[in-house]
Amino acid sequence: MSSNTHVVDFYSQLSKNVKSKSGAPSDIPMDQSTGKFTPGFIERIVDKEKSDTKAQAAYTERVEGRMLLLTNPFKEKKAKHGHIGNSAVLKKSGRKKITAKEKRQLKIYDIPAEAQRYELFLPLHRLWSKYIESLLGNKDVAEQMADTKQQQQVLGRLIKADMHGAKLAVERSKCPNFVGISGIVAQETKNVFKLITVNDRLVVVPKARCVFTLYLPYDVQCKIYGDQFMYRACDRASKKFKPKPTIDL
Amino acid sequence: MSSHIPLPKEKHHKSKLYVTRSSLSSSKNEHIKAIETHPFNYRLSIIAPASVNNVQQTLAKYIGPYFQISLKLSDLIDPGFISNYVKRNTLIALCKDRYIDADDVVAIDGRGTLILSVCKDTYETLGLAGSQAQFPLQRGSRFIIKIDLLAEFMDPMKKYYQRVRSRFDVVFTEPIEFLMGYYDAQTGTPITLDLPGATAIEPQMKHSLLHGASSPSVDGLADTQANAWIGRAQEAFEWVGLAASGLPVIDSLCKSDKTRACQAPASDSQVDFKVFTVTGMLSAKAISSVVKEMVSELSCNTYVCVWGYDDAPVSWKLYEHNYFTSGENMYAQMYIPSQNSCLTFQACGAWDAFS
Numbered sequence: 001m002s003s004n005t006h007v008v009d010f011y012s013q014l015s016k017n018v019k020s021k022s023g024a025p026s027d028i029p030m031d032q033s034t035g036k037f038t039p040g041f042i043e044r045i046v047d048k049e050k051s052d053t054k055a056q057a058a059y060t061e062r063v064e065g066r067m068l069l070l071t072n073p074f075k076e077k078k079a080k081h082g083h084i085g086n087s088a089v090l091k092k093s094g095r096k097k098i099t100a101k102e103k104r105q106l107k108i109y110d111i112p113a114e115a116q117r118y119e120l121f122l123p124l125h126r127l128w129s130k131y132i133e134s135l136l137g138n139k140d141v142a143e144q145m146a147d148t149k150q151q152q153q154v155l156g157r158l159i160k161a162d163m164h165g166a167k168l169a170v171e172r173s174k175c176p177n178f179v180g181i182s183g184i185v186a187q188e189t190k191n192v193f194k195l196i197t198v199n200d201r202l203v204v205v206p207k208a209r210c211v212f213t214l215y216l217p218y219d220v221q222c223k224i225y226g227d228q229f230m231y232r233a234c235d236r237a238s239k240k241f242k243p244k245p246t247i248d249l
Numbered sequence: 250m251s252s253h254i255p256l257p258k259e260k261h262h263k264s265k266l267y268v269t270r271s272s273l274s275s276s277k278n279e280h281i282k283a284i285e286t287h288p289f290n291y292r293l294s295i296i297a298p299a300s301v302n303n304v305q306q307t308l309a310k311y312i313g314p315y316f317q318i319s320l321k322l323s324d325l326i327d328p329g330f331i332s333n334y335v336k337r338n339t340l341i342a343l344c345k346d347r348y349i350d351a352d353d354v355v356a357i358d359g360r361g362t363l364i365l366s367v368c369k370d371t372y373e374t375l376g377l378a379g380s381q382a383q384f385p386l387q388r389g390s391r392f393i394i395k396i397d398l399l400a401e402f403m404d405p406m407k408k409y410y411q412r413v414r415s416r417f418d419v420v421f422t423e424p425i426e427f428l429m430g431y432y433d434a435q436t437g438t439p440i441t442l443d444l445p446g447a448t449a450i451e452p453q454m455k456h457s458l459l460h461g462a463s464s465p466s467v468d469g470l471a472d473t474q475a476n477a478w479i480g481r482a483q484e485a486f487e488w489v490g491l492a493a494s495g496l497p498v499i500d501s502l503c504k505s506d507k508t509r510a511c512q513a514p515a516s517d518s519q520v521d522f523k524v525f526t527v528t529g530m531l532s533a534k535a536i537s538s539v540v541k542e543m544v545s546e547l548s549c550n551t552y553v554c555v556w557g558y559d560d561a562p563v564s565w566k567l568y569e570h571n572y573f574t575s576g577e578n579m580y581a582q583m584y585i586p587s588q589n590s591c592l593t594f595q596a597c598g599a600w601d602a603f604s
Contacts, residue, residue, distance in 0.1 A: 172373040179376025180416060249373055 011061070030067070038063060111186060111194070116202045121165070121184040128165025129217050135161055136216075158214075158222060159229075160237045163188050167215040168195060171223065174209035174249045181205060190232045209249045264577060267595040268482045270473055273544060273584070280582055280591040281537050287580065288358045289343055289561035290531040294493035295543070296552040299458065299521040304543065308527060311538045313439025314449040315430040315530035317345065322355060322421035323414055325363060326398065328405055334431065335361050335398050338440060339534060341430040349560040349571060355425060356562050359432075359533065361399035366562035366569075367392055375420050377413060383569050383602045393562065393569060430530045437534030452529025457495055459522040464488075464550060467585050470592060486594045489581040493554035495524060520549075531555075544584055553582040564603050571600035 039059055046055035103109060135157050136144065144150040169182030181203050183195035193212070195203045207226035214222040227249075231239060271279035293312075297304050324330060325342070334340045335357070342357040354366040366382065367375065372392040379394030402409040428450075431442040441449070465485040472478060540553060557564060557578035564570040564578055577596040584591050597603050 173376070174373065176372070176376045176378050179374065180412075180419070 011058075013061070109187065111202055116196060117200045118184070118196050118198050121186060121196045124165040124186075125167060125184045128162075132158075132161060132166070133217055155222075156241075158216075159241050160239075162233055162237075163193070163214075164233070168193060168224075169213045169215070170205055170210055171213045172211040172249060178205055178210060188233050190230060190235075211249070264599050265597045265601075266483070266486065267593075267597065268479075268486070269593040269595070270470075271591050271593065273586070273589050273591055280584075280593050281541065283565070283580060283582075283593045283595060284537040284540060284555070285533045286566045287555070287557060287564060288341060288360075288533050288567075289356065289558040289563070290533060290536060290555050291528065291558050292556040293527045293531055293536055293539075294554040295525045295539075296459075296489065296492045296522050296554070297525070297543075298549050298551070299523050301523070301549070301551070303546065304523070304525050305454075305456065307539050307542050308454060308525060310542075311436070311438055311535040312452055312454070312527050312529075312531065313535075314441075314451050315428060315439070316442045316444075316447040316449055317426065318429055318442070318444055318447040319424045319426050320444075321417075321424050323417040325355075325357065326396070326403065326410070326413060326417065331398050331403065334442070334444075337434075339430075339432040339434050339437070339532060341432070341530065341532060342427045343530070343558060343561060345426040345428050347425075347560060349562060354560060354562050355427075357398070358563065358567060361397060362567065363396040363398055364562045364567070365394040365396075367394065371420065376416050382571060383600075391571075395567075428530050430532050432532040432534055434534075437532045437536075437538045439532070439535070450529060452527050452531065454525070454527050456523055456525045459492060459524060461519040462492065462522050463519050464522070465583075467550060467583070467588065470583075470585070470588075482592065482594070485583060485592065486581055486596075489552045489554050489583065489594070492522065492524060492552065493526070493581070495526075540582070540584075547584055547586045549586065551584045553584070555580055564597065564601050565595065566603065568601065568603035570598070571602070577601075 039056075042059040042063060043055050046058060098106070136154055144154045163185045164187070166185045167182070168185055170178045170180060173179050181195065181197065183197040183203065185193055186196045186202065187194040191207055193205050193207065195205060197203055207230050210226040212224040212226060214224055216222060228241075228244060229236075269279055269283065271277065273280075293308075295304055295308070339359045340357055341359045342355075344355045347354050349366060351368075353368060353371050356364045356366075358364060365375075365377075365379070367379075369390050369392070372379065372394075375394070377394050377396075379392045381389055382391035382393050396413060397403070401407075403413075404410055405414075429442060429447070431440045432438065433440055465488045466481070467485075470478065470481055470485065536553075536555060543551065557570075557580075559578060561570055561578065570578055577598045578601070579596050581594045581596075582591055583594075595603075
């Protein structure tokens, strides 16, 4: 062993803290015969080769005045769930995340009513515009769309792009009430877009059975078929899309 | 029912003929109601004995010009248009050269209801709530939207009005050719429509003579409980149809022509009839005014036959018409003064929700 090894002295005194936390009762009267028998017994079992003073010291240090309870003093008192005795313990669990249900209960993704203002989301839209321009190569999107080859590339990038901050409008829908709604995307989930409208309303529009118009920089518009867009933004970024025929709502 | 289109059993409908017998002196006026609840009519035929002289004057009194005009749909919901025309008098409008089974059809029924019968694509883009049409081949392929132009929510300050207007502006950008009739709300007499671009069209009036036509017997038509009544009523209806079409309805012709479905009705006597036919957009109110005036001076059996527009979105009482391939949209009436009664025959197509 190296010299750095920390040597533990098993015979060191217990700290007061440990003693006080043990919770063991110390005022139990000792039987006289037990009091006489114990020192002699200790001396007998401790190795004779070691000095008597050591045996005596061990007795004084470890045994004298101490008792071993054969009953569990905590057992009679039923502990609360997640507690041992009076002290609480953290339950050990494998997961590090809270569940979707817990997220809903905590309302961590809800946009508070005072924050549902169109003007607050305009900086996000400007940020998105810059992002989409850089994504599409800082070129005129209209020119790229005109060229068939480049159009495919542009659409391939667009379909994987993050839509938070984009301006969307519902062009067609199976449900007529959604038609005409437009605004900035505040949130996107697998199944819905949450849009902040010019009237400072948060509108939840399902992707299913809706066709959206996406407004891009340079006055270019794209259609998004909601039925084919039902993925989370993070899943969409890594998904390989295949061309599908135009669908009926 | 068109035979070439396979349909599931539950969707199988057949054309129906409704026959109603009503009293001329009854305050219920069922025969007048049948006329006034049928808004879109394009031809009226009156078959009266040649001895009756006042029919032509009566027709001239109530039947007048209608108008052809090209308008955007948003013009129809303009507050000025609604207050000046729709609220003040009776305005009937039906889009021209549009087919109910293929196009978007727009109409105003004369009571201030704007009716849009639109195909699925238009409905999904339009964004106005409506109901599924009752009898398309595939459910959800056609929709009916009704907008009450006289309702309070059609105020420009109200949200619904703004929504309707904005959607019309987006979807119906092109002007639509309309046939419009503008009539006095009480009498049904035509009024000039002073809209810019409106072209007045005079209805075509013509009359012909049926020499020695054997009129249908009315003896068996009084007792509606008799077994032979249905057969006799059908014969009478066929006779009215033939006569209104200008075909000679005499025994010899009907008997010799084996291909014709009509059988010679049991005749009382052979009478000379005059057939007056008016073609054009006709107000239901004007037709009822003509009939009322005619009936007040009636001495012998007279017959009225009215054809509705095939491509009108609604028939009686604003029920869906949904003309398809063999739909009918017409009615005939037999006025029998001797029995103080009127028989009304309402021919509904297979796709008519009224049936």
